[in-house]
Amino acid sequence: MLTGNEIRQKFIEFFESKKHKHFESASLIPDDPTLLLTVAGMVPFKPYFLGQKEAPCPRVTTYQKCIRTNDLENVGRTARHHTFFEMLGNFSFGDYFKKEAIVWSWEFITEVLKLDKEKLWISVFESDDEAEQIWMEECNFPKERIVRLGASENWWAAGPTGSCGPSSEIHVDLGVAYGGDENSKLGDEGTDNRFIEIWNLVFTEWNRMEDGSLQPLPKKNIDTGAGLERVAAMVQGKSNNFETDLLFPLVEAAGKLTSTTYGDTPEKDFSLKVITDHARAITFLINDGVIPSNEGRGYVLRRILRRAVRHGRLLGTKDLFMYKMVDEVVELMAIAYPELRENLEHIKKVVKIEEEKFSNTLDQGIQLVTNEIEEAKKRGENKLSGDVTFKLYDTYGFPYELTEEICEEMGIEVCKDEFVSKMEEQRAKARAARTVVMEKGQDSFIEEFYDKHGKTEFDGYEIVAEEGKLLHVRNIEDNKYALIFDRTPFYAEAGGQEADHGTIEGNGVFGKVIDVQKQKEIYTHTVIIENGEDNLNEGAMFNLAIDTTRRSEIAKNHTATHLLHEALREVLGSHVQQAGSAVSADRLRFDFNHYEGLTEKELEEVERIVNTEIANALPVSIENMTMDEAKAKGATALFGDKYGNSVRVVSVGDFSMELCGGTHIDNISKVGLFKIISEAGVAAGVRRIEAQTGFRAYETVVGTDKLVKKVSKTLKTDVNKLDERSEKLMDEMKDLNKxxxxxxxxxxxxxxxxxxxxxxxxxxxxxxxxxxxxxxxxxxxxxxxxxxxxxxxxxxxxxxxxxxxxxxxxxxxxxxxxxxxxxxxxxxxxxxxxxxxxxxxxxxxxxxxxxxxxxxxxxxxxxxxxxxx
Structure with a gap:
C-alpha cells in the first residue's frame, strides 16, 4: 500500500516521464490580486491560461499547497472537507490535449496507483462526445459507467467571458454502504458520499465572447487537479481522509495534547479533526509569511487558529497546545516541504503568541455568548439578534464565527443578515469620516493623452539633465503648473521613493519642479514658475535638470533599505517581507511583517550588519532580465507588486538581490553611516523602522552624544559612569517613594x-x-x-x-x-x-x-x- 508521500512522488515522476517539467509548489500568497489565497493548483499558471504571459515550458507538473475557507463549518464534520490540502496537477499550455490527458490519467490511477477499475466512474460534459469516445476507445472504459452532467458539474470558466471549456472527472465508488443501491449511478440523488471525485481534467478550448457565443481558442490548454488527501484515502482503503497516513498522525497528536482518544464519541472526533486540519493550515500560512490580523489573509489565519483553540476547550484542555501541533505538522510534511524546518521556531512563536492572546479572552467570550443564549431562551426567543452578536464582536472581540458555531450547538439561530448590516453600518461611518479628494477627469485625460502622444521617455537612470519638448500645460493655481514633456530625467514618485526635484529652463521660462507623478507611463511634473509664465508654450523645448544632491541622498536611503531588508531576514527569519516603504532625502521608513517588537539586542544586530556591509564597500549592480531569470537567480520580489516580463534587478554585492525600479548609488560605501532612529508597530503583524544615513545619521549620533554629555553634567558624573549613576539614582528614588x-x-x-x-x-x-x-x-x-x-x-x-x-x-x-x-x-x-x-x-x-x-x-x-x- 502506497503512503501519501509515495503517491505525491510517484505522480511527479510519472509526468516527468511524459516530458513534463516539475515546478515546486508556489506560495499560498498568490501573485494574483483578485485572489486572497492560492485556492487551486492552477492558480500560479493562471496568466498562461489567460494568455497574459508566455508559458516557460509547454508541459508542467506540480503538487501545490492550497487553502480554502468557503465552507469552514464543514471541516471536521465530513470525511473530505479541508482548509489546507494538496493538489496534484499536470498542465499543458498549447501542447497536448484531451486524448493524452485522459489516457495518462487512466494509466496513472490503474497501473501506478492500482485502483480497482471496476470501482471507477467517469463524468463528462453533457455534449462532449469526444471525451466519452476517448474514454471508451483509448482506455476501454465501459460506456455504462460514463455519466454526462451539466455545466454546474463539468464546465470550467475563467469568468463571464474569456477562456473556458468542458471537464471530465474520475470518481471512485465506495459501494452501497455509503448510499443508493445496486442500480445507483454516479449523479443519482443520495449518493454524494458514495461516489468520490479524485481527479478533474479540464479541457480549455473555447473563448466566450461578450454576446455569450463560443469561439475556438488558438491554443488549447489542459488543467488537471487531483486532491492528494482524497487519492490517498482511496489507495489506502479509507473512507475518511483523516484516517490516512497524511492526517491520522496529527489526529493522534491532537488526542495526546488534549487527553482525548479518537473514536470515543462523534463530538470528540469532530474536535480532533478540526484541530488536525487547522494545524496544517496555520503552519503553512505562517510559513508563507501570513501574520494574524483583523483583515485579509491575516484574518483567515486568526479565524482558523481561534476555532482550533476553542475545540481544544471543548475537549477539556485549557493549556496552550496549538503551537505544539506545529512540531507534528513539520515532522510529517517536511519531506515535501523542507523549508518548514527552517521556519519551525518562527511558526511556533507566532502561534503561541496568538494562542495566548485568545486563550485569555476565550473563556470570558464563551460565557458571554452562553449567557446571551440563556437570556434569549428565557424571553422565549430562538435566535440571537444582530445587536447582540455585533456587541460580542465589536466590544468584546469575540469572533462572529465562533458565536455562530456555539449557537448551532445550543440549538439557537443567529441573525447573520443583521450582523452583516451592523458591520456595514460601522464601515460606512468609517468611510464617511475619511475625506478623499480626487481630481475629476484625470484618468480619462491620461488615456486620451497616451493615445495621442504615447508614453513619456524616462532617461533618469542614465542622465540627470536633458532637453524635452513641452506637450501639455495646465495651470493648477497662481504660478503652479502641471507640465508633461516628451521625455524626462525626473524620477516620478513610485515604490515608496519620493519624486525628484529640480528645474526647467528655456524659452524665457524658469521654474522649480517640486513633484512628479506617473500614470500609465505619463510623467506629470508639478512646477512653480518663477519667470516667463506667458512663454509656457506647447511644442517649445526646455532644459530639464534634476537636483543631483537631493537625488543622491534619496538613492543612499533607497539602497540602504535593501540592506535593511536582508539584515532583518538574517536576524529575525526568512518570514520577514517588506510591507511598505518611504524613501526621502532626510530619512527612510521601512515596514515589514513581524509578530512582535524587536528587542534592543536585535536592533543593534540589524544596525551592525548593515554598517558592516557599508564598510565592506559592496558594489551595487543593476541588470534588466526576464522575470523567470530573476527568480532563478533568487531575486526577492514584493508580494502585491506588479512586474512586467522584463524586470530590473538591483544587487548589493552578494548580500542582497531585489526587484526594484528605484534610483540607487553605485557602491554601498557612499551611504557612509546607517542609524536606526525608531522601531514601532503600525498594524497587526506589521512593524516599522525609521532610519537615517550619511551626514544626517552623523548629526543624529552627534546630537545623542551632546545629550549624553549634558545629562552626565547634570548628574555630576563621568559619561562612562552614567549608567551606574542612573541606576543609583533610581534606587534612591524607590526608597524616597516608599x-x-x-x-x-x-x-x-x-x-x-x-x-x-x-x-x-x-x-x-x-x-x-x-x-x-x-x-x-x-x-x-x-x-x-x-x-x-x-x-x-x-x-x-x-x-x-x-x-x-x-x-x-x-x-x-x-x-x-x-x-x-x-x-x-x-x-x-x-x-x-x-x-x-x-x-x-x-x-x-x-x-x-x-x-x-x-x-x-x-x-x-x-x-x-x-x-x-
Missing part, C-alpha cells in the same frame, strides 16, 4: 481621625461626605479604608477638586443591600462630566469639571437620605 507612601498613609490616618467630627447619621447609619482640594485617588482610597475601619458600619463619600474631579466611595458590606458604591459614584461622575463604577463596597470615578465636586457630593447625600429610609 517613604512618601508611608507619610501619605500617616496623613490619611490623621485626616480620617480629624474627619470623624463631620460624621452624621442618616436614619441610624453613619455617613461621612467630604470634599478636598488637590487630593489624588490613592489618598482618597486610604482615607476611605481608614474611616471604614474606625467607624464600622458606614457609608463614606469623598471627592477632590484637582481641576478635574476625583471620587472615592466606600460602603460597608452590611449596607450594600441598600446602597451600592458603584451606583453612587456613577451618579457623582455624571454631574462632574465623567463616568466610572466599581464594586458594591468600593468604587472610584473621575470627571472633567473639578468645580462640580461639591454639587456631586450633595447629590449623593440626597440619594442616601432616600435609600437609607
Amino acid at each position: 517613604e512618601l507612601e508611608a507619610l501619605k498613609a500617616k496623613i490619611a490616618t490623621f485626616e480620617a481621625n480629624s474627619l470623624f467630627e463631620n460624621v452624621e447619621e442618616i436614619n441610624g447609619v453613619k455617613v461621612l461626605v467630604q470634599d478636598f482640594k488637590d487630593k489624588d485617588a490613592n489618598s482618597l482610597r486610604e482615607i476611605v479604608d481608614k474611616a471604614k475601619d474606625k467607624l464600622g458600619s458606614c457609608v463614606i463619600a469623598l471627592g477632590a477638586d484637582n481641576d478635574k474631579a476625583i471620587f472615592a466611595i466606600g460602603v460597608t458590606k452590611d449596607l450594600t443591600g441598600k446602597v451600592k458604591a458603584g451606583d453612587l459614584v456613577r451618579e457623582a461622575a455624571k454631574i462632574a462630566g465623567g463616568n466610572g463604577g466599581g464594586r458594591p463596597d468600593f468604587a472610584q470615578a473621575g470627571g472633567k469639571d473639578g468645580a462640580k465636586v461639591k454639587e456631586a457630593l450633595e447629590a449623593i447625600k440626597t440619594i442616601l437620605v432616600e435609600n437609607l429610609k
Whole structure:
C-alpha cells in the first residue's frame, strides 16, 4: 500500500516521464490580486491560461499547497472537507490535449496507483462526445459507467467571458454502504458520499465572447487537479481522509495534547479533526509569511487558529497546545516541504503568541455568548439578534464565527443578515469620516493623452539633465503648473521613493519642479514658475535638470533599505517581507511583517550588519532580465507588486538581490553611516523602522552624544559612569517613594481621625461626605479604608477638586443591600462630566469639571437620605 508521500512522488515522476517539467509548489500568497489565497493548483499558471504571459515550458507538473475557507463549518464534520490540502496537477499550455490527458490519467490511477477499475466512474460534459469516445476507445472504459452532467458539474470558466471549456472527472465508488443501491449511478440523488471525485481534467478550448457565443481558442490548454488527501484515502482503503497516513498522525497528536482518544464519541472526533486540519493550515500560512490580523489573509489565519483553540476547550484542555501541533505538522510534511524546518521556531512563536492572546479572552467570550443564549431562551426567543452578536464582536472581540458555531450547538439561530448590516453600518461611518479628494477627469485625460502622444521617455537612470519638448500645460493655481514633456530625467514618485526635484529652463521660462507623478507611463511634473509664465508654450523645448544632491541622498536611503531588508531576514527569519516603504532625502521608513517588537539586542544586530556591509564597500549592480531569470537567480520580489516580463534587478554585492525600479548609488560605501532612529508597530503583524544615513545619521549620533554629555553634567558624573549613576539614582528614588507612601498613609490616618467630627447619621447609619482640594485617588482610597475601619458600619463619600474631579466611595458590606458604591459614584461622575463604577463596597470615578465636586457630593447625600429610609 502506497503512503501519501509515495503517491505525491510517484505522480511527479510519472509526468516527468511524459516530458513534463516539475515546478515546486508556489506560495499560498498568490501573485494574483483578485485572489486572497492560492485556492487551486492552477492558480500560479493562471496568466498562461489567460494568455497574459508566455508559458516557460509547454508541459508542467506540480503538487501545490492550497487553502480554502468557503465552507469552514464543514471541516471536521465530513470525511473530505479541508482548509489546507494538496493538489496534484499536470498542465499543458498549447501542447497536448484531451486524448493524452485522459489516457495518462487512466494509466496513472490503474497501473501506478492500482485502483480497482471496476470501482471507477467517469463524468463528462453533457455534449462532449469526444471525451466519452476517448474514454471508451483509448482506455476501454465501459460506456455504462460514463455519466454526462451539466455545466454546474463539468464546465470550467475563467469568468463571464474569456477562456473556458468542458471537464471530465474520475470518481471512485465506495459501494452501497455509503448510499443508493445496486442500480445507483454516479449523479443519482443520495449518493454524494458514495461516489468520490479524485481527479478533474479540464479541457480549455473555447473563448466566450461578450454576446455569450463560443469561439475556438488558438491554443488549447489542459488543467488537471487531483486532491492528494482524497487519492490517498482511496489507495489506502479509507473512507475518511483523516484516517490516512497524511492526517491520522496529527489526529493522534491532537488526542495526546488534549487527553482525548479518537473514536470515543462523534463530538470528540469532530474536535480532533478540526484541530488536525487547522494545524496544517496555520503552519503553512505562517510559513508563507501570513501574520494574524483583523483583515485579509491575516484574518483567515486568526479565524482558523481561534476555532482550533476553542475545540481544544471543548475537549477539556485549557493549556496552550496549538503551537505544539506545529512540531507534528513539520515532522510529517517536511519531506515535501523542507523549508518548514527552517521556519519551525518562527511558526511556533507566532502561534503561541496568538494562542495566548485568545486563550485569555476565550473563556470570558464563551460565557458571554452562553449567557446571551440563556437570556434569549428565557424571553422565549430562538435566535440571537444582530445587536447582540455585533456587541460580542465589536466590544468584546469575540469572533462572529465562533458565536455562530456555539449557537448551532445550543440549538439557537443567529441573525447573520443583521450582523452583516451592523458591520456595514460601522464601515460606512468609517468611510464617511475619511475625506478623499480626487481630481475629476484625470484618468480619462491620461488615456486620451497616451493615445495621442504615447508614453513619456524616462532617461533618469542614465542622465540627470536633458532637453524635452513641452506637450501639455495646465495651470493648477497662481504660478503652479502641471507640465508633461516628451521625455524626462525626473524620477516620478513610485515604490515608496519620493519624486525628484529640480528645474526647467528655456524659452524665457524658469521654474522649480517640486513633484512628479506617473500614470500609465505619463510623467506629470508639478512646477512653480518663477519667470516667463506667458512663454509656457506647447511644442517649445526646455532644459530639464534634476537636483543631483537631493537625488543622491534619496538613492543612499533607497539602497540602504535593501540592506535593511536582508539584515532583518538574517536576524529575525526568512518570514520577514517588506510591507511598505518611504524613501526621502532626510530619512527612510521601512515596514515589514513581524509578530512582535524587536528587542534592543536585535536592533543593534540589524544596525551592525548593515554598517558592516557599508564598510565592506559592496558594489551595487543593476541588470534588466526576464522575470523567470530573476527568480532563478533568487531575486526577492514584493508580494502585491506588479512586474512586467522584463524586470530590473538591483544587487548589493552578494548580500542582497531585489526587484526594484528605484534610483540607487553605485557602491554601498557612499551611504557612509546607517542609524536606526525608531522601531514601532503600525498594524497587526506589521512593524516599522525609521532610519537615517550619511551626514544626517552623523548629526543624529552627534546630537545623542551632546545629550549624553549634558545629562552626565547634570548628574555630576563621568559619561562612562552614567549608567551606574542612573541606576543609583533610581534606587534612591524607590526608597524616597516608599517613604512618601508611608507619610501619605500617616496623613490619611490623621485626616480620617480629624474627619470623624463631620460624621452624621442618616436614619441610624453613619455617613461621612467630604470634599478636598488637590487630593489624588490613592489618598482618597486610604482615607476611605481608614474611616471604614474606625467607624464600622458606614457609608463614606469623598471627592477632590484637582481641576478635574476625583471620587472615592466606600460602603460597608452590611449596607450594600441598600446602597451600592458603584451606583453612587456613577451618579457623582455624571454631574462632574465623567463616568466610572466599581464594586458594591468600593468604587472610584473621575470627571472633567473639578468645580462640580461639591454639587456631586450633595447629590449623593440626597440619594442616601432616600435609600437609607
